[in-house]
Amino acid sequence: MNSVASHKFSARTQLSVVLLAGTMLATPLMAQDVAPPPVPAPTVPAPTPEAAPTATTVQSITVVGNQRLEAQTILSYLRLRVGQPYDRAVLDQALKDLAATELFKDFQITDNNGALTIQVTENPVINRVILEGNKRLKEDKIRPEIKMAPRQIYTRSKVRADVARIIELYKRQGRFAATVEPKMVSLDQNRVDVVFEINEGPKSKVRQINIIGNEKFSDGDLKDEMATKEAGLLTILSSNTSYDPDRLAYDQQKVRLFYLTNGYADFRVISAVAELTSNKQDFIITYVVEEGERYKFGDVDVQSEIRDFQPEMLKKLLPMKTGDWYDAKLVEDTVESLSETAGLFGYAFADINPEFRRNPEDRTMAITFNVGESPRTYVERIDVNGNTLTHDKVVRREFRLNEGDAFNSFGVKRTESRINSLGYFQENLEIERKEGSAPDRIILETNVEEKPTGELSLSAGFSSIENFLLQASIRQRNFRGLGQQLQASVNYSSYSKSIELGFTEPYLFDRNISIGGSVYRRDLNSFNFIDNDRRTTFEQVTTGAQINVGVPLTEFMSFFGRYSINFDDVTLDKSIYYFGDECDPLVAGRYLCDAIGSRTTSLLGYTLAYDDRDNRLRPTRGQSLSLSQDFAGLGGSVKYVRTRLAGSKHFNLGSRFILNISAEGGYIYPFGGRPTPTSDKVRLTDRFFLGEPQMRGFDIRGVGPRVIRYAATYDPLNPVIDTSNDNRGQIDDALGGRAYYQGRIELDIPLGTGAKELGLRPSIFLDVGSVFSVKRPTLTTLDDFRDPADGFTKFLCRNATTGVSQFATETVTTPEGGVPTPTGDYTTCPEGFSSLAPFEERFFGDTWMPRVAIGAGVNWNSPFGPFRIDFAYALRKEEGDDTKRFSFNVGTQF
Numbered sequence: 001m002n003s004v005a006s007h008k009f010s011a012r013t014q015l016s017v018v019l020l021a022g023t024m025l026a027t028p029l030m031a032q033d034v035a036p037p038p039v040p041a042p043t044v045p046a047p048t049p050e051a052a053p054t055a056t057t058v059q060s061i062t063v064v065g066n067q068r069l070e071a072q073t074i075l076s077y078l079r080l081r082v083g084q085p086y087d088r089a090v091l092d093q094a095l096k097d098l099a100a101t102e103l104f105k106d107f108q109i110t111d112n113n114g115a116l117t118i119q120v121t122e123n124p125v126i127n128r129v130i131l132e133g134n135k136r137l138k139e140d141k142i143r144p145e146i147k148m149a150p151r152q153i154y155t156r157s158k159v160r161a162d163v164a165r166i167i168e169l170y171k172r173q174g175r176f177a178a179t180v181e182p183k184m185v186s187l188d189q190n191r192v193d194v195v196f197e198i199n200e201g202p203k204s205k206v207r208q209i210n211i212i213g214n215e216k217f218s219d220g221d222l223k224d225e226m227a228t229k230e231a232g233l234l235t236i237l238s239s240n241t242s243y244d245p246d247r248l249a250y251d252q253q254k255v256r257l258f259y260l261t262n263g264y265a266d267f268r269v270i271s272a273v274a275e276l277t278s279n280k281q282d283f284i285i286t287y288v289v290e291e292g293e294r295y296k297f298g299d300v301d302v303q304s305e306i307r308d309f310q311p312e313m314l315k316k317l318l319p320m321k322t323g324d325w326y327d328a329k330l331v332e333d334t335v336e337s338l339s340e341t342a343g344l345f346g347y348a349f350a351d352i353n354p355e356f357r358r359n360p361e362d363r364t365m366a367i368t369f370n371v372g373e374s375p376r377t378y379v380e381r382i383d384v385n386g387n388t389l390t391h392d393k394v395v396r397r398e399f400r401l402n403e404g405d406a407f408n409s410f411g412v413k414r415t416e417s418r419i420n421s422l423g424y425f426q427e428n429l430e431i432e433r434k435e436g437s438a439p440d441r442i443i444l445e446t447n448v449e450e451k452p453t454g455e456l457s458l459s460a461g462f463s464s465i466e467n468f469l470l471q472a473s474i475r476q477r478n479f480r481g482l483g484q485q486l487q488a489s490v491n492y493s494s495y496s497k498s499i500e501l502g503f504t505e506p507y508l509f510d511r512n513i514s515i516g517g518s519v520y521r522r523d524l525n526s527f528n529f530i531d532n533d534r535r536t537t538f539e540q541v542t543t544g545a546q547i548n549v550g551v552p553l554t555e556f557m558s559f560f561g562r563y564s565i566n567f568d569d570v571t572l573d574k575s576i577y578y579f580g581d582e583c584d585p586l587v588a589g590r591y592l593c594d595a596i597g598s599r600t601t602s603l604l605g606y607t608l609a610y611d612d613r614d615n616r617l618r619p620t621r622g623q624s625l626s627l628s629q630d631f632a633g634l635g636g637s638v639k640y641v642r643t644r645l646a647g648s649k650h651f652n653l654g655s656r657f658i659l660n661i662s663a664e665g666g667y668i669y670p671f672g673g674r675p676t677p678t679s680d681k682v683r684l685t686d687r688f689f690l691g692e693p694q695m696r697g698f699d700i701r702g703v704g705p706r707v708i709r710y711a712a713t714y715d716p717l718n719p720v721i722d723t724s725n726d727n728r729g730q731i732d733d734a735l736g737g738r739a740y741y742q743g744r745i746e747l748d749i750p751l752g753t754g755a756k757e758l759g760l761r762p763s764i765f766l767d768v769g770s771v772f773s774v775k776r777p778t779l780t781t782l783d784d785f786r787d788p789a790d791g792f793t794k795f796l797c798r799n800a801t802t803g804v805s806q807f808a809t810e811t812v813t814t815p816e817g818g819v820p821t822p823t824g825d826y827t828t829c830p831e832g833f834s835s836l837a838p839f840e841e842r843f844f845g846d847t848w849m850p851r852v853a854i855g856a857g858v859n860w861n862s863p864f865g866p867f868r869i870d871f872a873y874a875l876r877k878e879e880g881d882d883t884k885r886f887s888f889n890v891g892t893q894f
Contacts, residue, residue, distance in 0.1 A: 174242025177201030260328035266292025298366030343409025687736030697853025697872030702882035704771030844880025
């Protein structure tokens with residue numbers, strides 16, 4: 001028999017050591033397992049000297065051991081063919097071809113005098129891919145990045161690649177200490193579960209930032225310019241303390257811009273190195289910089305090839321002057337300003353090229369702004385992309401330019417402001433300008449990113465005062481994607497109930513006319529406290545409806561008209577405030593008795609508004625002014641004219657500081673009817689009130705005229721009125737006023753990137769205001785309980801049936817078997833009469849003198865909705881005002 005008649009050319013001896021590990025359940029793949037397997041070499045016995053191997057012809061090829069793959073498929077990967085001569089090199093290449101397929105965990109070739117048998121053991125099929133230990137990085141972030149998936153063939157190269165991808169994902173999150181250990185769990189039918197056990201490790205922080213070579217500015221000045229921050233207590237909320245290579249490059253540009261802005265035109269960053277500590281938890285970043293010399297502006301000039309541009313006129317408008325310190329940011333802003341100016345004349349692609357001439361000897365930088373020739377530009381097309389819910393026409397109707405119009409940069413800026421004011425899309429949306437099909441054509445592309453436009457507020461609770469209470473409101477500002485507004489609210493408790501439905505169509509029949517309306521019913525029980533008991537003072541039920549129409553007059557001015565009709569019914573508890581069939585002013589007070597009754601209010605009003613703010617929801621610049629008047633008396637039983645004037649102005653102070661100054665005021669003038677000597681012609685429910693939330697630092701209706709009733713500590717010979725502020729028996733009723741004014745100064749303070757990512761927007765404020773001008777009500781004093789004949793205070797007794805009043809008689813005690821003896825206490829009421837405890841009413845707060853409050857607040861776009869919290873302190877108040885230092889409100893969006 002020939003010495004090569006029967007040989008096995010196998011990869012088993014080299015591969016089985018590694019691959020047999022797959023037969024163990026949950027056996028970890030060690031580091032050497034993940035390394036590429038060595039190329040298998042055929043196992044060939046050494047030739048004997050007597051017979052050297054010679055080439056042989058392939059007689060047949062048989063494939064055994066295959067389960068899923070067809071034999072012909074396996075043979076297609078090889079270069080062996082029947083009738084082909086072969087030798088050891090050919091068989092060795094066949095083994096390499098089988099290894100390259102990565103379809104088999106074991107394979108060998110047996111040669112029996114040209115009859116070749118290829119025996120394979122197929123790689124298993126993946127049943128599941130399981131991720132374990134990932135908490136900071138969720139599965140929906142990892143799975144799209146890995147390639148292994150169920151029903152695929154398991155290969156070690158795929159495992160290695162997926163391990164590398166997962167580790168890279170964690171590095172992007174700043175977790176450089178993350179490790180991934182793959183495991184394989186064998187199942188029946190040659191299937192496996194692949195398990196990636198992830199140890200996320202701590203987030204790698206920037207421990208220290210070193211700067212070498214800076215002499216003109218301190219390390220702190222330069223670190224303030226960087227987005228990357230050193231980890232510490234002051235940056236605990238910041239996400240910028242983790243290492244990010246992209247942020248490192250950004251910081252270099254920020255530092256360079258800082259130096260260029262301050263005149264150091266030769267500044268450069270020589271090197272920036274980030275070193276990972278041995279425990280892979282912290283980074284130390286080192287910058288080496290070269291500051292160079294400081295420059296000033298030399299000659300500054302403008303050259304223009306556009307005939308509409310007069311260089312001499314433009315030169316006068318340049319912000320930099322010869323001798324000023326060089327500022328690269330100012331140069332950049334000037335280029336942008338000249339481009340915008342060219343855009344006003346229709347030159348959308350004006351080429352503004354600043355030419356720099358540096359003089360190292362006197363350290364000056366001369367600049368010539370060259371305005372290149374360009375054609376007038378016309379809008380070829382307007383594209384709106386990214387809107388899935390909002391209809392195209394809702395965006396397009398806000399454009400101040402139409403297709404075919406001459407390009408105008410002011411129209412583009414105004415369009416951006418109007419789209420941002422809708423509140424339907426991402427903040428600070430910008431319209432991209434792209435070249436059209438010809439040099440004089442431009443395409444305006446608006447890429448929007450929709451955000452939730454629904455607002456939901458829901459609260460429920462229980463208290464000993466309100467019992468069960470429920471408040472819910474829902475508003476959709478972009479109903480059906482047509483820009484329509486739909487809102488509904490419900491308020492229910494033992495003391496207040498209301499329901500309101502409203503709808504607004506901003507573009508009636510696709511014309512720039514808005515129309516809307518609402519219907520509502522409100523049941524309100526006003527109250528005060530007697531000791532620890534809550535007592536209802538009056539009940540007001542209002543049922544009504546309103547319709548409003550808005551028409552723009554100019555780009556910034558609009559007119560709004562409205563009509564509403566209200567049916568009011570104000571009642572008092574007869575068991576407390578009535579004697580007989582009439583309200584008793586001795587108990588209720590004249591101001592409350594005058595409010596009783598049913599009234600119909602027919603109200604016609606208008607508002608004339610001017611508004612050029614860049615964003616109506618979150619403005620940063622611009623002003624608004626409005627004049628409103630409402631006329632009650634076109635039918636109904638209430639007659640007055642109510643006038644209001646309001647204005648605000650926003651200033652962008654730079655560095656994201658926004659200052660807002662606002663003021664408003666109003667007056668109600670009654671007409672018709674006959675005045676009475678004891679009551680105001682403007683009823684209680686129609687007057688102005690001021691307090692939280694309009695004026696922080698004061699409670700609801702806490703500012704302005706009010707009547708406070710103090711209870712007496714009864715001693716017939718020496719009655720004492722308790723006027724302490726903490727007396728729960730004290731009754732406090734706000735009266736409101738005919739006139740009011742209010743002013744506010746508020747400064748929005750920017751925070752770091754981390755706080756901005758959390759949606760925190762703090763502010764400090766100063767609030768000023770007052771409510772005044774009401775007819776002084778008739779008051780009840782302690783003298784009303786004094787017996788003129790006796791000269792000291794007695795209880796006043798009242799007959800609930802007849803309403804007749806008389807003073808109490810002296811109490812007499814009769815000991816058993818003794819003589820009746822008067823006690824000197826006049827507290828005994830005759831039969832059929834009830835007693836009234838002595839009290840005294842006092843009138844406060846009817847003055848135009850301002851109330852002043854200062855404080856700080858923060859808006860937070862929390863995961864459960866917008867949240868506002870304020871801390872305020874009343875610097876100036878009047879006697880009787882109710883102050884409040886803390887307030888908050890919360891809602892949610894959908």
